[in-house]
Amino acid sequence: MSSFIVFLLVFLFYSSNEIFVRSWDTIPKSDADLIEVALNLEYLEAEFFLYGAEGYGLDVVNPNLTEGGPSPIGGKIADLSPLIKDIIFQYLIKFGCRAIKSTVRGFSRPLLNISSAIFGQIINNAFGKRLEPPFDPYANDINYLIASYVIPYVGLNGYVGANPLLQSATAKALVAGLLGVESGQDAIIRGLLYERRDEIVIPYKVSVTEFTNRISNLRNKLGREGIKDEGLVVPKELGAEGEVTGNILSANDYSLSYPRTPKEILRIVYGTGDEHVPGGFYPLGANGTIAKSYLERN
Ligand SMILES: *[C@@H]1O[C@H](CO)[C@@H](O)[C@H](O)[C@H]1NC(C)=O
Ligand SMILES: *[C@@H]1O[C@H](CO)[C@@H](O)[C@H](O)[C@H]1NC(C)=O
Ligand SMILES: *[C@@H]1O[C@H](CO)[C@@H](O)[C@H](O)[C@H]1NC(C)=O
Secondary structure (H helix, E strand, O other): OOHHHHHHHHHHHHOOOOOHOOOOOOOOOOHHHHHHHHHHHHHHHHHHHHHHHHHHHHHHHHHHHHHHOOOOOOOOOOOOOOOHHHHHHHHHOOOOOHHHHOOOOOOOOOEEEEEEHHHHHHHHHOOOOOOOOOOOOOOOOOHHHHHHHHHHHHHHHHHHHHHHHHOOOOHHHHHHHHHHHHHHHHHHHHHHHHHHHOOEEOOOOHHHHHHHHHHHHHHHOOOOOOOOOOOOEHHHHHHHHOOOEEOOOOOOOOOOOOOOOHHHHHHHOOOOOOOOEOOOOOOOOOOOOHHHHHOOOO
16 A cells, blocks of 8 residues: 555656656656647747847747748837847746747747838738838837837737637646736736827827727727727726726636637737738747647638
8 A cells, every 4th residue: 555655646746747858758648739839839939039139030049949831921120129129038037938849849940920011011010901010019218118018918818718729738838828928928928018008109199098999909909809908098997996997907707718729829920810811920830739720721
């Protein structure tokens, strides 16, 4: 009996350490498939934040992680104040693609479009008209923070959606860890924007709040599954406990983060509202079993 307990303890010790070793073969395929959807978003974040803070991407910092995937299109250094640059730089040290690739086989970096033009187009879509001059994410702090508002939140929704579907402890531990960091990133971006919520974004005569509300509405429209995304100031019905209009965190009636399915995530990041039609940040589509299954049927 006691040797069985010793065996059990040793077994538990090793299995809890699984997360730190390559465990490609130890997690079920369905878990790996779900986590691979997120890998696409983690590549996007790593490249956008790296370029914004440093002017170069994974090709310079960690070419192994790219596995020879094509270099992103249009990334460049953003004109940032020391504080914002420091915060973005700290994000990079935590890039999630490294953690994911230590647990699932994954794939090479997909082609990413992080050009000023693609952000300009997303913002035009959010406003339903062409802004002049086109919105440039790399121009200054406020533009870069608004552009950053576009990205980690969707990753967070994906992790919340994936978590209840995971089978293995290893996958759950990984996703919990990634969700924690992703939520932190989103909260910091929202907090910095909230401080500046009444600022007018030059030269558009539009407040920071309106930018966030428009982007959130666009994501709700593209996701096609109702309201799962809220800007910085909301009507009272949507605010915390139906009481407040300030909305520093986006959460549902029970103050829980909103979940999204892989389909919804792809509709949003492709900017097409259709998981079968690539575009947006992913001109050739996202990679991994789930994303590819939609593209193949096209
Ligand atoms: C990249 O891969 C090579 C060969 O597998 C290895 O020697 C090197 O340490 C890796 N570099 C990093 C930064 O992981
Ligand atoms: C998907 O990943 C595989 C494996 O890394 C790679 O060979 C393939 O070119 C990738 N496809 C796309 C569309 O990025
Ligand atoms: C990147 O996005 C911009 C804006 O939509 C587009 O004009 C450009 O062709 C895209 N690049 C690629 C390679 O898809």
